[in-house]
Amino acid sequence: MGFRTLRFVVRIRRSERYPVEIREGLLERVGGELRNGLAVSRAAVLTDSRVAALHARPLLRSLAGSGLDARVIAIPPGERSKSLPSLARVLARMHRLGVDRRTTLLNLGGGVVCDLGGFAASAYMRGLPYVNVPTTLVAQLDASLGGKVAVNTADAKNLLGAFHQPRAVLIDPSLLRTLSSRDLRCGFGEGIKAAILGSAPLFERLERDREALLGRDGEALAWTIAEAARVKMRLVEADPYEAELRRALNLGHTIAHALETDRHYGGIKHGEAVAFGVATATEVARRRRMIDSGDADRILALLEAYRLPIRLARLDVGSLLGRLRSIRMVRGGRLLFVVPTGIGRVEILEDLPDAELGSALARRRGKE
Ligand SMILES: NC(=O)c1ccc[n+]([C@@H]2O[C@H](COP(=O)([O-])OP(=O)(O)OC[C@H]3O[C@@H](n4cnc5c(N)ncnc54)[C@H](O)[C@@H]3O)[C@@H](O)[C@H]2O)c1
Ligand SMILES: [Zn+2]
Structure with missing residues (x-):
């Protein structure tokens, strides 16, 4: 084929x-x-x-x-x-x-x-x-x-x-x-993350070929895997020990990790937590006017097209902020936070006030 x-x-x-x-x-x-x-x-x-x-x-x-x-x-x-x-x-x-x-x-x-x-x-x-x-x-x-x-x-x-x-x-x-469809969709959570941070062509193909990809078409999957892997390897080769550039790969992960820990590594899967984290980071960028509203909408729409959670009904904002505070503590008082600034572009914020993060999270609470 x-x-x-x-x-x-x-x-x-x-x-x-x-x-x-x-x-x-x-x-x-x-x-x-x-x-x-x-x-x-x-x-x-x-x-x-x-x-x-x-x-x-x-x-x-x-x-x-x-x-x-x-x-x-x-x-x-x-x-x-x-x-x-x-x-x-x-x-x-x-x-x-x-x-x-x-x-x-x-x-x-x-x-x-x-x-x-x-x-x-x-x-x-x-x-x-x-x-x-x-x-x-x-x-x-x-x-x-x-x-x-x-x-x-x-x-x-x-x-x-x-x-x-x-x-x-x-x-x-x-x-x-043989993968469950839920686990397959989780993979697109990481795939969409890779597209946002480094490949507009990947983003476009994920939009265009959703049916083929969810239908597990071999050629479409292989191309997607290779392109997402290339995005990642470019950053890893430039910065194997995550001194700087590689940090962009953490898009969506600050919140994802807090959420997964908060749920004792059950209930929500990693790829779903990442999708939710990307949606929240997009919200932060939109409110700061760092991203064009049309691009922000495209990101949320693509996550939704793969039936990934961009809203969560059961969201304990206070507990999540507590977990993020402890991450900030072990990182010398800073919470590096990656936000999308376009399709294929991100920026890393040096810190993010609790109030801003809390209101972005609160905006993402809702019917799943
Ligand atoms: N090191 C990194 O750079 C990196 C990057 C992304 C994710 N991760 C980590 O990866 C983990 C999540 O990985 P995951 O989503 O693959 O979860 P997983 O390894 O738990 O696999 C998900 C489920 O799929 C089943 N499964 C695996 N292959 C299958 C197949 N071919 N057919 C049918 N069932 C199959 C597994 O038994 C499991 O139940 C998280 O801990 C995350 O932090 C690490
Ligand atoms: Zn991940």
């Missing part, structure tokens, strides 16, 4: 580069990619139990075909597995399975598996190589890329983490066919 293989290389430093490959059917070729492309001789697979039931078999067959006899570690699905107790269990399993520094960890799953597995790989014996095989749209166009890995605590999302880049990212969009 006109599907092409897309491949590009991410350059973090002169010494550190890794390939990102997007191709339908790639799952069945992972063994060869590891063995021939990366000279991997030992592997272990981290996944969640839902993904394991759906997609582990072809992966293990491909690994075995390349002489890689990998053991599988499966965590329960969902955001609550991105935690310190779950990390401890994974590390203990790795130890019992005899994982050593010659072993490459293969993360087969969504953002939870990529973040948790990447962090386990950064910590285990002071660092193992890992490869991401993302299986959700959130992970294919965002979480599997860029090397930010973490777990949540009850107090704060991604509080414990590291920068640890993967050796390769192998993306098979056909895996998205």
Whole structure:
């Protein structure tokens, strides 16, 4: 169906580069990619139990075909597995399975598996190589890329983490066919974020091709994943350790993280929380007249077109502001806040008064 293989290389430093490959059917070729492309001789697979039931078999067959006899570690699905107790269990399993520094960890799953597995790989014996095989749209166009890995605590999302880049990212969009439609829409939350911060053509395609994308058309999805990934990798390459430029990727995330923590990592999904955060940031920009009203309306309309929440009925503004205050505290009194200033453009505010944030949030309370 006109599907092409897309491949590009991410350059973090002169010494550190890794390939990102997007191709339908790639799952069945992972063994060869590891063995021939990366000279991997030992592997272990981290996944969640839902993904394991759906997609582990072809992966293990491909690994075995390349002489890689990998053991599988499966965590329960969902955001609550991105935690310190779950990390401890994974590390203990790795130890019992005899994982050593010659072993490459293969993360087969969504953002939870990529973040948790990447962090386990950064910590285990002071660092193992890992490869991401993302299986959700959130992970294919965002979480599997860029090397930010973490777990949540009850107090704060991604509080414990590291920068640890993967050796390769192998993306098979056909895996998205088994994804729930809610999780698919979550991916467009991150996709719309990427479009706003760096690609008007992506934004336009998301508007134009909504039906094909929600219908999981392979070509449309692959193009979208590649374009969102390019937006992200441009920023990551320029600023791998998030000193400055990379911060733009946090568009929608200041509020998303507060909201997810507030709801104890249940009820609202990350992509939905990001969509709500983008809607609120758009509200802030509109009130400051930093964005043309027509562009602000386009952003809200696109989020709505993918049935993402731009309003929330159950919104505890006071509690959210409290969480944002504690983020401000650990950041030396400043709450960096990314706002859209057009389609393909953002600006970073050095701080945002509680009153302004509170009234933008209050405007977003309503019928979902
Ligand atoms: N490190 C980063 O740069 C980065 C970027 C974006 C998001 N994230 C993180 O990613 C996490 C969210 O990731 P997510 O939305 O992928 O959630 P997830 O990993 O929990 O996956 C969502 C659900 O989809 C299921 N699933 C996964 N692949 C499937 C498939 N192919 N078919 C059927 N079901 C499948 C999972 O079992 C799970 O129930 C958050 O913790 C977020 O903070 C990290
Ligand atoms: Zn995100």
